[in-house]
Every structure is written in structure tokens, then in C-alpha cells.
Amino acid sequence: MTCTIEEVPTTVNERPRIKITSDKFNSGFLVAPSVGGFVFYSVSSTGGSLPKELSGRYTRMDDAVKAVERYERSHKGTQQKQRDVKREERDAAKAKRDSKQHVHSGTDNGKG
Secondary structure, eight states: OOEEEEEEOOOTTSOOEEEEEETTOSSOEEEEEOTTOSSOEEEEESSSOOOGGGOSEESSHHHHHHHHHHHHHHOOOOHHHHHHHHHHHHHHHHHHHHHHHTSOOOSSTTOO
């Protein structure tokens, strides 16, 4: 499984924000300055609810990013994402199996 980290564009006066996505989860995580806070950073979910392990405030952005990476490594991912992956694998196998059935397997190559 992979974890992708990218910086989110901000205006000149804003502190940086980082978006973290993983192929284990349908939604990603956003590390940004805490609301109304001057020093702290917090993690939010781009979809759904934030896991308890990631709630709270961090004094450094790097600490928040490391917390998300630890969470990503230590969890299987969401059940919905696991179902989606299995469905894609089944659909790919079915498409491959169906494409093999339509291959002509004769020696005359259609000449008759």
C-alpha cells in the first residue's frame, strides 16, 4: 500500500497545508493549521469522520504527518475500500475470462 503526500496551494499569508492520500482509504487526510490557532496543526478527513487516533492538536506539521503515516501503516483500511478492491479484481478476472471465450480456435481460420 502506498501513501501520497502533496502540498495544497495556499495564498501568500497562509501557512502551508498538506493533503495525504492512501490506497487503503476512500478519503484522504488534510494537515492544516488549527482553526483559530496560531501555533498548532490538526488533521481532518477529506470525507467521513476522523479516526480517534488522529484527533487532537500537533505542535509541528511534521508530527501530524507522521501520525497519519503511522495510522496508515497500522490499519487495514476501510471495509468499503476493501470491498471496492475485491470487486475490481473480480471484474477484471471476469473480463479476462470472457475475452478468452470469444477467441476462434480452429485450424481453418474461417476458410471453409
